[in-house]
Amino acid sequence: MSSGVIAMHSVKVHFGEGESAVLALDGMDLSIQSGEFVSVLGPSGCGKSTIIGAVAGFTRISAGELSVDGRAVTAPGPERGVVFQQHTLFPWKTALENVEFGLKMRGVGQRERRERAREILETVGLSEFSRHYPHQLSGGMQQRVNLARALVNRPRVLLMDEPFCSLDAQTRLQMQELVLALWEELHMTVVFVTHEVDEAVYLSDRVAVLSRRPARVKTWIEVDLPRPRTHALLTTPEFARLKREALDLLLGEARQPILEQRLPRSA
Amino acid sequence: MNAARISSVQATPLRSELESDAARALAPRPRASRAWMKSVAIGAVSIASWLALWEAASVYEWSFFFRFENIPAPTEVIRATGELLDSPKFASHLLSSLRRVFLGFSIATALAVTAGLVIGRFRLAAQALLPPLEILRPIPAVAWIPIAILLFASSERSMVFITFIGAFFPVLLNTIHGVERIDQRLINASRSLGANEFDVFREVVLPAALPSIVAGLSIGMGTSWFSLVTAEMISGQFGIGYYTWEAYTLQKYPSIVLGMIGIGVLGMGSSLLVKRVARLFMPWLRAEGAR
Numbered sequence: 001m002s003s004g005v006i007a008m009h010s011v012k013v014h015f016g017e018g019e020s021a022v023l024a025l026d027g028m029d030l031s032i033q034s035g036e037f038v039s040v041l042g043p044s045g046c047g048k049s050t051i052i053g054a055v056a057g058f059t060r061i062s063a064g065e066l067s068v069d070g071r072a073v074t075a076p077g078p079e080r081g082v083v084f085q086q087h088t089l090f091p092w093k094t095a096l097e098n099v100e101f102g103l104k105m106r107g108v109g110q111r112e113r114r115e116r117a118r119e120i121l122e123t124v125g126l127s128e129f130s131r132h133y134p135h136q137l138s139g140g141m142q143q144r145v146n147l148a149r150a151l152v153n154r155p156r157v158l159l160m161d162e163p164f165c166s167l168d169a170q171t172r173l174q175m176q177e178l179v180l181a182l183w184e185e186l187h188m189t190v191v192f193v194t195h196e197v198d199e200a201v202y203l204s205d206r207v208a209v210l211s212r213r214p215a216r217v218k219t220w221i222e223v224d225l226p227r228p229r230t231h232a233l234l235t236t237p238e239f240a241r242l243k244r245e246a247l248d249l250l251l252g253e254a255r256q257p258i259l260e261q262r263l264p265r266s267a
Numbered sequence: 268m269n270a271a272r273i274s275s276v277q278a279t280p281l282r283s284e285l286e287s288d289a290a291r292a293l294a295p296r297p298r299a300s301r302a303w304m305k306s307v308a309i310g311a312v313s314i315a316s317w318l319a320l321w322e323a324a325s326v327y328e329w330s331f332f333f334r335f336e337n338i339p340a341p342t343e344v345i346r347a348t349g350e351l352l353d354s355p356k357f358a359s360h361l362l363s364s365l366r367r368v369f370l371g372f373s374i375a376t377a378l379a380v381t382a383g384l385v386i387g388r389f390r391l392a393a394q395a396l397l398p399p400l401e402i403l404r405p406i407p408a409v410a411w412i413p414i415a416i417l418l419f420a421s422s423e424r425s426m427v428f429i430t431f432i433g434a435f436f437p438v439l440l441n442t443i444h445g446v447e448r449i450d451q452r453l454i455n456a457s458r459s460l461g462a463n464e465f466d467v468f469r470e471v472v473l474p475a476a477l478p479s480i481v482a483g484l485s486i487g488m489g490t491s492w493f494s495l496v497t498a499e500m501i502s503g504q505f506g507i508g509y510y511t512w513e514a515y516t517l518q519k520y521p522s523i524v525l526g527m528i529g530i531g532v533l534g535m536g537s538s539l540l541v542k543r544v545a546r547l548f549m550p551w552l553r554a555e556g557a558r
Contacts, residue, residue, distance in 0.1 A: 056455075056459055057458075057459070058455050058458075058459075075458070076455065076458040076459035077459065077461070078459065078460055078461035080459060081459065081460075082455075082456065082459045084452060084456070086452075088450075088452045088453055088455070088456040090453060090456075090457075090470070090471065090474070091475075091551055092474040092475075092477075092549070092551045093551075101457070101460050101462075101470070102460040102461055105457075105460055105461035105462050105463075105466055106461055132554075133551045133554045135551075135554075136554060149460065150459075150460075153460065153461065
């Protein structure tokens with residue numbers, strides 16, 4: 001159960017065909033241990049979401065090897081939970097029915113799945129809203145339900161694609177603490193894609209800083225800050241040091257194309 | 268999972284966030300009954316004014332551009348209605364039309380929704396089925412009448428067929444449209460939660476397309492009435508369309524208007540019924556939103 005080892009070796013991903021084909025990932029190597037919290041940080045449009053899509057099994061890789069717990073990824077599966085940037089709750093199901101979905105697909109009986117869904121909704125602090133439809137919930141609450149829906153399957157890997165970037169700052173902090181608490185409780189492997197430096201450093205064991213497209217891992221930042229972490233960590237000098245390191249790497253990456261445009265290349 | 272062990276994460280700021288959200292989600296909406304009564308009153312006055320104009324035009328035999336000398340006045344129609352409601356004839360005309368619409372519309376719904384879901388979801392089905400359907404689609408139901416008479420042994424069946432044709436294409440096209448518009452992320456989400464192809468169909472594709480299907484049903488109900496009335500006028504025995512046309516040939520002019528009103532009321536009623544029934548199947552659209 002508590003495995004969740006992700007291995008990517010020289011993975012390539014193309015989108016489109018022929019002339020208009022775009023190379024999103026080129027020779028991507030990524031090796032993530034069981035139970036690790038890894039963030040993927042990169043400039044926007046660099047292909048970081050493609051990593052999530054590939055591991056989740058939505059996006060087919062064009063070359064290389066990609067496996068989770070030694071099994072090649074060919075299709076989506078419940079052992080790899082996904083939380084997207086915008087909520088993907090089923091609008092026609094209540095919060096409780098959304099959370100139940102994974103259990104229903106596995107053939108768990110109505111009474112048991114209802115009970116387990118209730119339990120996990122309580123864990124994310126939404127037991128009073130079990131009968132609400134997604135459009136009746138705030139953005140933060142929707143993402144809580146999304147998280148609960150993915151976690152009800154007890155995934156070995158939780159893939160999160162900029163899950164909190166459309167939330168306000170305060171809600172985002174609360175969600176980050178919730179994710180950390182759930183992760184410490186459940187010990188699943190987490191891959192967290194973000195463009196926010198603070199978020200990446202605050203949450204992770206390691207941060208993979210990506211290059212511009214086609215994305216490769218440019219540098220790994222080891223975050224050796226103590227756990228459990230709370231938002232108090234965000235104002236410590238150790239945090240600031242790691243944040244600056246990450247920012248330098250990230251901004252260097254973003255600035256480059258502008259310089260290339262301005263300065264004519266010497267022959 | 269042990270809920271109690273991680274309940275410590277639900278610190279105070281979280282509670283306040285939830286409570287303000289709860290207040291928004293549960294706040295009662297102001298009632299709009301006064302505005303509703305006002306709009307009903309305006310509608311009633313409008314209908315009454317038009318009826319009064321019509322009455323005057325008939326009584327004074329308006330003859331500029333429109334000739335009202337042979338058009339029965341509303342009061343005459345009301346008198347004819349009284350006579351008709353005493354005899355069972357009118358009711359049996361209505362019933363046979365209702366039966367035809369119910370049959371044709373039901374068959375069209377079953378076939379068009381199934382075909383639409385399959386065409387919308389599977390490219391091969393779209394490639395195979397859409398070209399012939401696209402050729403048939405622009406042919407109005409009325410143009411099918413001669414073929415329908417040849418195709419079926421009884422005129423009853425041919426009329427049901429015409430109603431079927433009338434409803435089929437609106438329902439089909441709206442279903443296809445509904446399926447094609449589904450957010451791919453919802454399908455991805457369901458797959459990553461363990462759904463197989465059949466689950467995706469039942470749990471995601473069908474409910475996601477439902478609002479669009481219902482729009483198609485509502486339009487289809489209108490077109491199937493339209494088609495039926497025409498078919499009854501041409502080839503019918505019994506039925507409200509037949510009744511209306513017969514009234515013309517027998518020079519029972521008030522009955523023409525009565526037939527028309529009957530068609531209007533039945534058409535409106537059945538469209539309303541479709542919408543009402545559909546809402547029962549889509550509770551999430553009824554739920555009042557916080558946002």
